Amino acid sequence: MTAPTRILLADDHALVRRGVRLILDSEPDLTVVAEAGDGAEAVALARAEQPDLAVLDIAMPRLTGLQAARELSRTLPGLRILILTMYDNEQFFFEALRAGANGYVLKSVADRDLVEACRAAMRDEPFLYPGAVTALIRDYLDRAARGEGLPARTITEREEQVLKLVAEGHSSKEIAQMLFISAKTVERHRANLMQKLGMRDRLELTRYAIRAGLIEP
Numbered sequence: 615m616t617a618p619t620r621i622l623l624a625d626d627h628a629l630v631r632r633g634v635r636l637i638l639d640s641e642p643d644l645t646v647v648a649e650a651g652d653g654a655e656a657v658a659l660a661r662a663e664q665p666d667l668a669v670l671d672i673a674m675p676r677l678t679g680l681q682a683a684r685e686l687s688r689t690l691p692g693l694r695i696l697i698l699t700m701y702d703n704e705q706f707f708f709e710a711l712r713a714g715a716n717g718y719v720l721k722s723v724a725d726r727d728l729v730e731a732c733r734a735a736m737r738d739e740p741f742l743y744p745g746a747v748t749a750l751i752r753d754y755l756d757r758a759a760r761g762e763g764l765p766a767r768t769i770t771e772r773e774e775q776v777l778k779l780v781a782e783g784h785s786s787k788e789i790a791q792m793l794f795i796s797a798k799t800v801e802r803h804r805a806n807l808m809q810k811l812g813m814r815d816r817l818e819l820t821r822y823a824i825r826a827g828l829i830e831p
Contacts, residue, residue, distance in 0.1 A: 618645040619736050622663060624656035624679065625671040625698070634669070634698065634724060641729055653677025654792075657685050660693060667735055669728075670715075672699040672706055673830050675782065676792070677775070680706070680713045684771060687714030694735040698724060706827055707742075717741030769810055774828070776803040780816060781823035 621638055623646050625631045631649050638644045648663045650656035654676040660668055668686060670679035677685070683695050697710040700721045710718050716735040719727050731741035769777065772793075779789045786804070790797040804819075813819055823829050 616643070618643050619667055619732060620645060620647045620663070620665045621732065622646075622648045622650065622656060622660050622665040622668045624650040624653065624659075624668065624674065624682065626651050626674045627671075630671070630721070634728065637725060637728055638669075638732065644729065644732055651675075653679060653682035656682045657689075660686055660690055664690075665693065667694045667696065667732060669696045669698050669732070672697060672701060672710075672827060675829075676779075678778065678828055680709050681771070681775060681778070683710065683713035683715050694738075696728075696731055696735055696741070698728065701827060703827070769807060773803050773807050773810075776800060777807055777819060777823055778828040780804060780807075781820040781829050 621644060623631055623634055623638070625634065628651075635646045635649070638646050647665055648659045650659050652675040653670070656668065656670060656674075656679075657677065668683075670682055672679040674682075679697055679699070683697065686693055686695060695713075695715045696717045696719060697706075697715045698719050698721060699706065702720055702722075707718050716738070717731045717740055719731045719741065727741070734741040775793060776789060779792060784792070786797045786800040789800045793800070807819060808814065811819070811822055813822065820829070
């Protein structure tokens with residue numbers, strides 16, 4: 615018999631993890647081997663446990679699921695990644711694809727779609743819910759008509775990490791320790807964010823982070 619797919623599950627809500635784990639562990643070809651409560655823990659556990667598949671929520675503390683997916687895609691290229699989210703949102707969907715995710719599953723239909731999404735990911739096949747397929751086709755046709763490629767990111771990945779942590783209320787010193795950079799570098803990133811986004815203070819940065827899905831309101 616083929617060994618079951620070993621899964622890392624990351625969500626900051628324990629009840630959600632419990633429910634998703636019940637769905638996955640009830641299948642003979644799937645088994646959850648590790649659980650994480652935030653994106654940074656997910657990255658560390660993935661390196662330690664070497665799972666076959668990571669199922670990541672988007673809105674998590676410290677690192678979002680998208681930030682974790684980018685890091686895991688770089689450092690563990692053989693790892694398959696699924697984004698499991700409550701956000702039926704084209705922006706997050708395209709960011710997930712850009713981050714290296716194999717699929718995008720809505721929590722509202724996880725009991726119907728998640729198992730098949732896991733199996734599709736392990737076959738190296740993409741899994742997209744119907745609304746995402748429509749969005750993907752529409753976006754591609756619109757860009758093709760304008761002769762454009764994918765849009766450039768407004769801010770860098772490091773700036774996004776700093777923005778999330780600033781919005782969560784961490785000081786420059788705390789952020790520096792978390793990201794292994796100097797406090798002066800954190801301040802420079804914060805200044806660049808203010809300039810790029812046309813914002814004046816932490817409150818405005820926090821509102822932007824909420825709109826961008828980096829933190830929950």
